[in-house]
Amino acid sequence: MKLTFKQAKKGDLKFLDEIREKKLNKIHLYRINRKQAEYILAFYKKEPVGHVFIDYKSKYKWHSCPAIEDLYVKASKRKKGIAINIMKQAEKQIKQKGFKEACLDVETHEHWIKKFYERLGYSKVSGPHNLKYKSNNKEVTEIVFHLKKQL
Numbered sequence: 001m002k003l004t005f006k007q008a009k010k011g012d013l014k015f016l017d018e019i020r021e022k023k024l025n026k027i028h029l030y031r032i033n034r035k036q037a038e039y040i041l042a043f044y045k046k047e048p049v050g051h052v053f054i055d056y057k058s059k060y061k062w063h064s065c066p067a068i069e070d071l072y073v074k075a076s077k078r079k080k081g082i083a084i085n086i087m088k089q090a091e092k093q094i095k096q097k098g099f100k101e102a103c104l105d106v107e108t109h110e111h112w113i114k115k116f117y118e119r120l121g122y123s124k125v126s127g128p129h130n131l132k133y134k135s136n137n138k139e140v141t142e143i144v145f146h147l148k149k150q151l
């Protein structure tokens with residue numbers, strides 16, 4: 001499946017709503033407005049089908065290279081290889097900026113997603129870690145493994 005990619009801008013919120021099938025404008029705007037980060041949208045023909053976020057200056061102390069986060073594929077378009085394609089694009093963009101490694105976190109109970117990343121060449125380098133973030137003004141803690149790949 002041939003995808004095209006673009007960096008998400010404020011005017012793209014409608015595409016993000018279509019991918020997520022709900023309005024999450026606060027989350028999307030936060031990602032769009034982040035400095036030293038890229039929020040990438042994937043399209044199949046003209047249809048928005050997925051997104052991924054790259055954080056070049058992550059706040060988590062165990063991150064030592066650009067972090068790939070928030071990989072998401074529209075529910076009706078899953079299991080067609082789109083996530084693999086989006087990950088390759090994220091890695092390409094990280095490499096183009098001169099970095100030699102990419103990293104990501106996966107929740108310890110998400111066994112198949114961890115396998116999915118391992119098949120793409122990522123391997124566990126540390127963890128479990130307590131990944132804390134705010135969602136709807138509530139503190140959320142996820143227990144994650146940290147994975148890395150040489151690009």
Ligand SMILES: CC(C)(COP(=O)(O)OP(=O)(O)OC[C@H]1O[C@@H](n2cnc3c(N)ncnc32)[C@H](O)[C@@H]1OP(=O)(O)O)[C@@H](O)C(=O)NCCC(=O)NCCS
Binds near residue numbers: 073074077082116
């Ligand atoms: C995780 C996610 C991005 C995968 O997207 P996708 O486009 O369906 O993935 P792909 O089609 O590229 O599949 C990649 C591999 O994972 C496997 N896979 C996909 N969904 C799976 C599932 N529900 N259970 C087990 N394996 C699965 C595929 O079989 C494929 O393996 P293969 O190459 O051997 O066939 C998608 O399910 C999603 O958006 N989930 C919700 C958000 C999320 O959990 N993101 C991950 C954050 S860490």
